[in-house]
């Protein structure tokens with residue numbers, strides 16, 4: 089039998105085998121491995137979760153890889169349908185149309201296309217679209233919705249087949265999946281096989297700078313093999329004849345970057361690009377010629393900022409580990425104290441990062457009565473490891489707790505606004521990050 093977990097030898101980006109030990113979270117179950125109540129007493133498999141940073145290219149990543157087949161072939165993560173996420177996806181379409189000079193009829197290929205929501209928006213804008221995602225259950229849904237999707241791991245074979253059937257892609261997009269993939273070189277070989285000579289690759293990943301700034305240690309779990317900075321992506325892309333030409337910081341998933349890369353060739357028409365920068369009207373007509381080839385100044389600015397923040401030395405990683413240990417203790421102690429005082433505590437949302445946070449803090453069904461979550465697939469299940477039952481929002485509303493730990497903190501604004509009545513009836517949120525604090529009706533203003 090094949091191993092389902094193994095330790096990486098060399099760095100997945102630069103190949104060097106010189107690791108800084110950042111922090112170890114022990115051996116924990118998979119964050120998306122929701123349990124049926126019937127399996128309450130079954131022992132769950134656990135996998136090591138050790139965070140390291142490569143001294144060669146400063147990639148932060150997990151020391152161990154869990155077989156992607158185990159993690160992603162039946163994936164319960166359905167990309168969120170929240171207002172915030174839909175707005176973001178529309179923004180992505182605008183950004184890509186601008187940066188890649190997309191026009192109607194151009195081919196857009198998305199890896200990690202999930203149920204096809206993002207590609208649907210490109211199709212609405214007139215582009216031809218093809219998705220690739222290893223989760224067969226999600227690809228089925230996408231195809232039912234009319235979004236052409238292939239159930240596979242993206243790589244040179246599937247990308248080559250797409251290029252042969254549909255022609256080269258002007259845009260290859262990977263949103264919030266790149267960090268999940270252990271063999272990123274294979275992905276980039278796939279990009280090479282399908283990307284048009286003047287096409288653009290756009291990768292959206294959580295930004296390591298934001299992760300450090302906001303102590304987002306709960307986003308560290310087995311699915312997230314890597315935590316990227318612009319510097320590390322630059323290094324990686326360069327090995328495949330691509331260069332980072334633009335970066336846009338976006339708010340989703342705790343702070344992410346959309347990194348645009350183009351084939352490392354001479355600028356085709358730099359004059360058109362300068363005109364485009366000055367004149368928005370000209371930009372539309374010049375869009376194609378203006379497809380960026382020279383890095384915009386923001387790229388160098390972010391690289392310099394990362395260096396100042398200590399990302400290219402051991403400093404930022406070790407400070408992050410220190411803060412993480414402190415916040416984990418503080419959140420755990422706060423909840424245990426409230427429960428000891430007779431308060432009822434539950435979780436708001438049951439995201440993977442919630443499972444992770446509760447586990448790190450040593451909290452379980454003994455402290456939290458339930459987690460309320462809008463995802464129907466999760467209702468009635470138990471959170472992995474902590475065995476906390478997932479309720480629907482309606483079920484939760486019938487008997488709300490005194491305190492909700494805001495596990496889905498990336499939707500804080502939307503949730504606190506929606507839960508105004510809960511706050512006004514005396515309910516409170518415990519926002520765990522960046523430092524644990526309590527939000528009541530009086531203090532909700534800082535979020536909305």
Ligand code: TMP
Pocket residue numbers: 168170436437438439440460461462463496498499502503
């Ligand atoms: P995500 O951060 O991975 O998208 O997960 C967010 C989780 O939070 C997802 O399981 C849905 C849940 N959620 C709620 O339960 N209520 C809400 O109002 C929102 C926005 C999300």
Ligand code: ZN
Pocket residue numbers: 099100101102103104142143144145146147
């Ligand atoms: Zn490296």
